[in-house]
Amino acid sequence: MSSTTTGILVPPHISALKAYEPGLSSEEIKRRYGLERVVKLASNENPLGSSPQAVQRAREALTSLARYPTGGLALRRKLAELYSVSVDNVIAGSGSEGIISNIVRTFLSDEDEVLTTDAAFLGFQVLARGRGVAYRTVPYRNWHYDLTALADAINPKTKLVYLANPNNPTGTFFTRQAFEQFHKRVPERVLILLDEAYYEFGVVEQSYPDSMHYRFDNVITLRTFSKAYGLAGARVGYGFAHDDLISVLLKVKLPFEPSGPSEAAALGALEDREFMLRSVANNARGLAYLTRSLREMGFDVVPSAGNFVMIVLHDEQQAKAMFQSLLERGVIIRPLTTTGLPNCLRISVGTPEENEFFIQTLSLVTGTGN
Secondary structure (H helix, E strand, C coil), X not given: CEECCCCCEECHHHHCCCCCCCCCCHHHHHHHHCCCCCEECCCCCXXXXXXXXXXXXXXXXXXXXXXXXXXXXXXXXXXXXXXXXXXXXXXXXXXXXXXXXXXXXXXXXXXXXXXXXXXXXXXXXXXXXXXXXXXXXXXXXXCECXXXXXXXXXXXXXXXXXXXXXXXXXXXXXXXXXXXXXXXXXXXXXXXXXXXXXXXXXCCCCCCCCHHHCCCCCEEEEEECCCCCCCCCCCCEEEECCHHHHHHHHHXXXXXXXXXXHHHHHHHHHHCHHXXXXXXXXXXXXXXXXXXXXXXXXXXXXXXXXXXXXXXXXXXHHHHHHHHXXXXXXXECEECCCCCCCCEEEEEXXXXXXXXXXXXXXXXXXXXXX
16 A cells, blocks of 8 residues: 555555546647637537537526436436437436446456456546556557457456447447457456447448447447537436446436536437537548548548547657647647557547648648648
8 A cells, every 4th residue: 555645545556547637728728828829629529519409408407506406317218218218228427437437336346357458548547447456458450449359358357348439549440240249259247338429420430330229238338428419518428238237327326417407408419419410510521631631741540430530650759749839839639648659649620620720730830731
């Protein structure tokens, strides 16, 4: 055990963690470098903002702040209706990370092991390592999940396998056939956590699978309102699973999450399908533009089905230099050192104007034309 300056003992697995660092804000960078314009393409947020209907529903819910929320029951019922499942198959929480936290707390014991890929979604890394269980990974195969290697790596202690589809930070995805072949090799006692935070963007790919069309008893599907629905600040996520799994999760989740205004915003967002589809269309155009432009400039761009692209550079030094040069000129992107990919940078899709500003600024920084 290690101790803090107060003398309070802290478990080694907690001491070894690094706190999650949120993306830099535009206001902070404006002050730091004396800039008038800053474009933030770092946090995979919705560049179109939020649905007006979602904002209105949240505003109306503010009149009931003196009352406790119901733990997302109205949202669970609406999602059950939309996806033709029982409300007992649905859970809602404070973002998909909030539900991941509940899954880690609920199903992992001290001797269990977690299995995933190298450089998995940072939020999962922090939550799983914070539980103090063994955390094992296998390398990517051409920036994709190596499902064969993951299946080979399962041992008697493996309790949970984490898969993100599309994956963050690489943007790659696996097909239904690949997943079903993988699932056949996974023991029933092993829980598969299928994180589909970028589902609405990935589903436009012809071979991208919708896990709601192939349900398995040991799979929990997670989705979020943070991306396509533009509610990152509201922190609302949801999940689908066998009712036995959901019933256990409901025993340990915080009883009043999501908050009342957040749940109201999510319900409003579901009603505004036009906004969500407009967000997906903007992303498809922006993703194509960024991918094409970056490749024309000579960058190694990983094909993405999310709302971002990842570029692979020669080394960490080049990645740091490019990130800093862009930052000083008013473009915020995401370095991936803390994720485990120090030679990579991730760029979120913005509005057409933001995407063009990024490419123009990058051309100045690198001396390359587009």
